[in-house]
Amino acid sequence: MRRxxxxxxxxxxxxxxxxxxxxxGTGMATGVRETLRTEFEFELPRGYVDEAGTVHRRGAxxxxxxxxxxxxxxxxxxxxxxxYLSVVxxxxxxxxxGTLGDVHDGTVENMFASDLAFLQxxxxxxxxxxxxxxxxxxxxxxxxFEVELAGSRLGES
Numbered sequence: 539m540r541r542x543x544x545x546x547x548x549x550x551x552x553x554x555x556x557x558x559x560x561x562x563g564t565g566m567a568t569g570v571r572e573t574l575r576t577e578f579e580f581e582l583p584r585g586y587v588d589e590a591g592t593v594h595r596r597g598a599x600x601x602x603x604x605x606x607x608x609x610x611x612x613x614x615x616x617x618x619x620x621x622y623l624s625v626v627x628x629x630x631x632x633x634x635x636g637t638l639g640d641v642h643d644g645t646v647e648n649m650f651a652s653d654l655a656f657l658q659x660x661x662x663x664x665x666x667x668x669x670x671x672x673x674x675x676x677x678x679x680x681x682x683f684e685v686e687l688a689g690s691r692l693g694e695s
Contacts (some may be wrong), residue, residue, distance in 0.1 A: 577633060578664050582653045584634060594636025596685065599628075599657070606630045628657050641669050647653045 577600045585595040599612050610626035629643030638645065646654065675682045 578660070580657070580660050582635075582649075583656050584653050586638075586649050587649045588638065592636070594638055597635035597641070598633045599631050599660060599664065600633050602627070602631050602661070624654070624658050624661075628654075628661060629648065631661065632657070 552625045554679045556589070577598050579596065579598050583662065585593040587593050606627060610623055610630070613622075613626050615622045615675045617628055625646045628646045633647070635641045635645065646657070649657075673682060674685055
C-alpha cells in the first residue's frame with residue numbers, strides 16, 4: 539500500500555476536489571464527472587460568544603474522516619465522560635466560525651446547548667447521509683424534486 543501526504547491517502551487535502559467518478563453505480567461508465575463536496579456552511583441558532591463579547595454565528599464544517607472519529611476515543615476526557623466525545627469531534631471538524639482564528643474543543647464546550655445540539659444534528663446530516671439534500675415527491679402532482687435539509691437556522695429546512 540502506498541501512502542502520500544501527511545496521513546491523507548493520495549496526498550489529498552481537506553476541502554480539495556475529489557477525483558472524477560464515472561458511472562451510474564451499475565458499473566457502466568457514462569463519462570460524467572462528479573465532485574465530492576467536503577465542506578458545508580451553517581449558521582448557529584444563537585451564536586458563540588467569545589471573550590470580547592463578539593457573537594459568531596456563521597461557520598463551516600468539513601466531512602469527518604475515520605481518524606476524526608477514532609482519535610477522540612483515546613482522549614482522557616472522553617474516557618471519563620463519553621458524552622464529551624461530540625465536543626472533541628466537533629472541535630476537529632468545524633473549519634471556521636465567524637472571525638475566530640481557531641476552532642477547537644474548548645470553543646465547542648463554551649457554546650450554548652442549543653448550538654451544540656444544532657451542530658450535532660448538522661454533523662449527522664452531512665456525515666451519515668452524505669449530503670444535506672433529500673429527493674421527495676409532491677403528494678398532489680407526484681412531481682419529484684430535492685429539498686435542502688440543512689437550513690441556516692435550527693428548525694428551518
